[in-house]
Amino acid sequence: MLRIKNVSFRYLEKPTLTDISFSVDKGELCGLFGPNGSGKTTLFKCCLRFFPIEKGVILMNSHDVSNHPVEQLSRTVAYVPQEHKPPFPYLTKEVVLMGRTPHLMGFFGIKRSDKQIARDAMDQIGILDYADEPYNHLSGGQRQMVLMARAIAQDTPLLFLDEPTSALDFQNQMKIWSFMEDIVSEGKTIIACSHDPNHVAWFCDRVVVLSKGGLIGQGAPEQIINQETLDAIYQDTCSVFSQGGVPIVMPKKIAARMNGY
């Protein structure tokens, strides 16, 4: 579904991505994992062509996206950005409806079916309660859920989620991750970046680990989320356990306290 070959990018002369290559298959939930400033968001933005890449090829659905117009790209990939607050008080349902924009045809625009799709997306995420509230009065976590609903309403085969659970409470984090699992089971492909090694290990089908030097590993989470990888990106802070085949990452200090018992 998504293939990235030898992509390099410099941001203001500073090399941000160097020679990144990986691919994600259709129906996979891929976690993009790495420390702050390792270029996860930049990689998304390069794929969405906000930034022109210096070198390399990005293929979506085996098509090179470098000459796709914006309209076509938006029917292939939806993006949930990290932080964003518009200046005007659009209602939540209007923001979700905006997700239908790539599919709008004709002069009169929005059809009843589009409104229904937006409503279903809100229902699925469970945000119908605040459908009538202004989007920019919501809390950060609620806004994240709204953007998630918008991406679902956009109905694209590929979704990029930039830290979709960063502002959510524990219950909603689990909810969003299980939504993502539902979405990929419908045959869509998700690439989500996350800062929580446990989430990545528990929910993703594939992990891509970025570090400041570039890509340092990719594959199934059980193989990638290990002591070696975490030491490489977080130095000496984490311990990795395995409980019944499920990897669990803990701070070293807590792990030591546990062993003390």
Add this chain to the structure above:
Amino acid sequence: MISHHKIGQVIAALGYGISADYPEKKKIGIIAVLFGCVLVLCVVSLIFGAYSITIPVIFQTVFVHLTMGDLSSIPKLQDTIIWDIRLPRLILSIAVGGALAISGAVFQSVFRNPLVEPYILGVSSGAAFGAALGIVFHSIFFSIQLFAFIFATLAVVLAYGLARIRGQTPVVTLILAGVIVGSIFSALVSLLKYMANDQALREIVFWLMGGFYYASWNDVRLLVPLCILGFFIIWSLSWKLNILSMGDEEARTLGVNPEKNKALVIVIATGITAFSVSLVGIIAWVGLMMPHASRMLLGPDNRFVIPACFLMGAGYLLVCDTIARTATYAEIPVGIITSLLGAPYLCYLLRNKGLW
């Protein structure tokens, strides 16, 4: 006769039915009420004035003209006042008010800032310079209106060119470029004022305050078609304006090319603003206030804000112009009235609603 039920069925069959989730019926209703208000204001404005006229007389005169009837059936004085003086002035103030208001809505959406007004890219300063040139050096710059328009456009082109960095025009640089270009042209206007003789200076000052004193059918013929065309193009792009107001990156991911669409709507909005300003001078506040007022009434969705804005701008300027020409024996420049009436309104907004 097609009943409105049938029309409703056709719309539903095409898939554009109004859904109960979105209060669109109410919004369309509000716009219809605004339209009615503007019509009433038109009649009221035609009645008021130094020469008093009754409503039947107005309808009679307009009817005779519209049906190409016999002009000798109505008194000459009455015909002149209604058809040649008050009516073109009324239509012009509606067109200018509407044009300024929708450009304001466009600029606020594109710049993602509810404090922006249509003059942000230097249109007004450019137009002022062009007009001042036309007044001071009348033998070279033979038409005030033409040169006001040329320099208004030039100012915006300069600002846009100055703000363009590596194929992109970020909002911040665009606003700064507008400020720079605006201040250059303002300085040049001051220079011309300094050079001008008393008569010309007086003329420049009056032009800067804006007014419809010389409104004629020729002005109407120039501005109205352009205004209507601009309105419909902007209205057809209003959903894209919503998306643009979410920011450039958002717009891209939602399939709206920000550079292309921003350039298009800015060209149209600037075009109708420059044209209006070159005909009637600088009229402040309408473009800032009316988009606010319509958003308060209808919410931020531009599909409804744009038509509401047009009507409210038209109505507001109509009221202001009617006051301007009837409040005292001499005429007051309409720019003064728009500011005097507008400032308290914005104070009210500031104190009561918290801002936006």
